[in-house]
Amino acid sequence: MFDKSKEIPISADHGGYEMKQYLIEKLSERGYKLIDMGTFSKESVDYPDFIHPLAKAVNDQEYELGIILCGSGNGAQMTANKYSNVRAGLAWDKKQAELTKQHNKANILSLPGRFLDFNDAVEIVEVFLNTEFEGGRHNRRVEKISQKS
Numbered sequence: 001m002f003d004k005s006k007e008i009p010i011s012a013d014h015g016g017y018e019m020k021q022y023l024i025e026k027l028s029e030r031g032y033k034l035i036d037m038g039t040f041s042k043e044s045v046d047y048p049d050f051i052h053p054l055a056k057a058v059n060d061q062e063y064e065l066g067i068i069l070c071g072s073g074n075g076a077q078m079t080a081n082k083y084s085n086v087r088a089g090l091a092w093d094k095k096q097a098e099l100t101k102q103h104n105k106a107n108i109l110s111l112p113g114r115f116l117d118f119n120d121a122v123e124i125v126e127v128f129l130n131t132e133f134e135g136g137r138h139n140r141r142v143e144k145i146s147q148k149s
């Protein structure tokens with residue numbers, strides 16, 4: 001189970017802003033400590049400006065896990081995965097969130113803020129936070145992710 005004393009950074013662009021606010025409210029009620037790294041309004045912004053700081057913080061091991069959002073989840077995920085210690089997984093249901101942690105050792109969850117029911121998103125984040133990496137054969141595969149040909 002996730003240690004709820006650990007802080008979890010969360011950031012989004014305008015496409016994920018409203019879902020981010022909802023997640024902060026509902027997950028805080030459940031005892032999680034979310035750190036809001038923006039954006040702070042519905043105004044149009046560039047998603048890398050809000051994803052880079054979070055991904056860098058996870059990359060530098062300031063935080064164990066992070067949550068990112070944009071409209072589709074793709075731009076946020078692509079930005080975060082520029083960091084060598086980051087494995088950002090995109091999830092649109094609980095099974096995807098579970099698998100990206102169990103098999104890919106994801107340390108950042110990317111959500112498509114415009115394509116998910118808000119209550120489903122809360123459940124998806126809880127599954128992500130509380131699922132463990134399986135290790136075993138997946139260790140070898142995860143180690144190969146950063147190998148370039």
Ligand code: RB5
Nearest residue numbers: 015070071072073074075
């Ligand atoms: C913003 O309109 C949208 O492009 C962005 O939120 C995201 O979906 C990019 O991948």
